[in-house]
Amino acid sequence: MSLGSRKKMWTVAFLTAAVMTTASACGGGSGGDGGGSGDKVKIVFSYWGSDARQKLTEQALKKFEEKNPTIDVEGDFSNWDSYYEKLATKVAANDAPDVMSIEIRGLSEYAGRGALADLAGKVPSADLDQQVLSSGQVEGKQYAVPTGVNAFSMLANPSVLEKSKQKLPDDKTWTWDQWINLAKQISAGGGGAMGAEYNPNPAWLQIFAAQRGEKFYDGNKIGLSVDTIKAWWNISQQLIAAKAAPEPAKSAELLTAGPEQSLLATNAGAMGMWWSNQLNALSKASGQELELLRMPREKGAPSAGMFLQPAMYYTASAKSEHSAEAAKLIDFLVNDPDAASILLSDRGLPTNSKVLAAVKDKLPPVDQRTLAFIDEIKGELSPITAPPKGALQMEDILKRNTDEVLFGKTTPDAGAQKFLSEANAAIAG
Template sequence: MRSLKTTALLAAAAMALAACGGGGSGGDASGDKVKLRFSYWGSDSRQKLTEQVIAAFEKKNPTIDVVGEFSDWPSYYESLATKVAANDAPDVMTIEIRGLAEYAGRGALSDLTGKVNTADLDPQVLASGSVDGKQYAIPTGVNVFSMLANKATIEKAGQKLPDDKTWTWDEFVSLSQKITAGGDGSVYGAEYNFNPAYLTIFAAQRGEKFYDNGKIGITPDTLKAWWATFTKLIETKGSPDAAKMGEIAAAGQEQSLIATNKGAFGMWWSNQLGAMAKSSGQELTLLRLPKLPDATNAGMFLQPAMHWTASSKSEHAAEAHKFIDFLINDPEAGGLLLSDRGLPINSKVLEAIKSKLPPADQQTLTFLDSVKSELSPVVVPPKGGSKMEDILKRYSEAVTSGQQSPDEAATKLLEEANAALAG
């Protein structure tokens, strides 16, 4: 639920827009303050953190009033696309890497080159916000797609944490089955999801790229092998069935099996560790994802959690740039956000807050350091990349629920995905 402040500011912004009928974010009644609209998605805990950061920025910049436009993840891009199409884009927008090329290609984003101080940012990560040589986005922080494990749940079922440097997908399925069987019937060994990052890692272990020269580089055989992992989990009761997993996924992160102590394993981004541990009330462990027995590449990759961008249509460009600069360069902002949007890529900010990081964030930092040499470079998806999650989810649900055969689903998925990339 939105806080009273955010709700009130949204209402004020809506009235201002109705009055001026257009794409800017007009001032308040007295004209003394600039209203800066800022869109982002996430959980309730992220909303609270973000409002604290907004308050800190407003205190340092009393002539700027930041209006937080918050939504859950499933509805975020639909809402943002509608606003951008109507020339009503927020001044500062949070965009995931999959949508970066698409929004930059539409001319919706401002080139931030020279507008935000990037001197202390990791140059390799910063490059992930560049499209066609222009810096359209600034990464919020970095993370990796990893396995979260509840050690207490695993041991209660008479099992042990796996060696994540050597475990395989078959061992993951087998261990999940044993944990479910060793429990009281209320706990599953694992939950699964259809995140494109998971498929990217799985495909890389088979020597394939998700994107290859503007097309999908994954073969039908790899898709079918990937789906077979879900089928094995369901058939062995290592995970809930497709219908129950659909309900869990729709309920959001805080109702996941890991967050509610009803599951031992779950795949999530490393920056989500803190929120998941808080929801569960238990210590959680980050692990590498399993590998195929003959894989020479672990497939895991470093990725910005998301990016800060500014609207090319903003009437308050200078203020938008100032807010982004604060978010990425100010130690106070870093000390509030911690690893919620990935660990800071600003070396000075990270050094300033390192000792203040709570245990979950300390673990995230240690984990990232331990796997850094194994990670592949960041890849910016081509236009149409933002549609991949929905396409992948629809066909994967059809396969796991038995509504479509893997052969048919693989053929149609690749056709639809490549059509989306072709525009």
């Protein structure tokens, strides 16, 4: 996702809003007309994703309307690339959707701008995983309820490994050096597949840094050292030099094409890093039974660095004219087995223990394996908290500076210094 600078995004949003406001009704996304037709109240629910997610969401919203005949829900769907620009413009124009999907990187941003309602006491949460629920808090207020959980993990295709005469590693003990060497052996094994592929997600760097005793975010500053950033880049540099991962230009092309066109999904690669809830889509695309693995570790690392993170959150507009109905929709999405039976693991595995128990047997085999994997590693995972404002820009900043290093446009030392400068500026606002 390319958002540009946070300040620029909101500046554009407010300028656009200034034009829109003269023609728009005030209030949160329901048109200000009392909502809907007849005695019905209309609320708007915004979210992003694939066509498959849109179909599942529409089914879930239809079920909610059946159970709540006085409420109409209008789904406001966007693709990922345009979601936050669109949402920022609506929030700036006081026309925010009543219920908004937000990822953890955007939580402090929107809460800090007064855009989100405090949901404490409004959405039942006794049966939700309390540690995961606490990640939806900013300055002690419960602005967000997690949709479900996942973990950033290594995915592997055993069939591709076998063709290259290699076996799945012992993910309880493997190191980054062992992963690099395995990727090299796969690429050189004559099976026609690449050993690994690049993913610019900051979660990878966050895990790597934690293994070295560093935090990605240390309060309102970046906690990474230059040495850690350089060591992290060196992993990709080694893979590229050994032709065990695609050249930077090819990686950029694959990232633009999306997960379903990744090397792993097209059986042209053996290993890649993805969120655990993406196992289903990647498995379907590949037609193979893919395996979830723990991330490799730094040799001697005291911590795995992996963490359990909400796939996304449900939040409510602070300016919604129908806050009770908005809370009722969020309650349905996280606490009703009927919703979970439709959505399954699309937004991560349910965090409501009773709901998960009710739908566990309905989960497809792939999701059953995701659940088993999360259960197996849960004791190794670190708690997660919402990062500071500016985190929405971090993937863009990290990818841009990584590209400059991997394409040879700058040195790792200069690139690391530039990344830290830009990242800290983004947090400062």
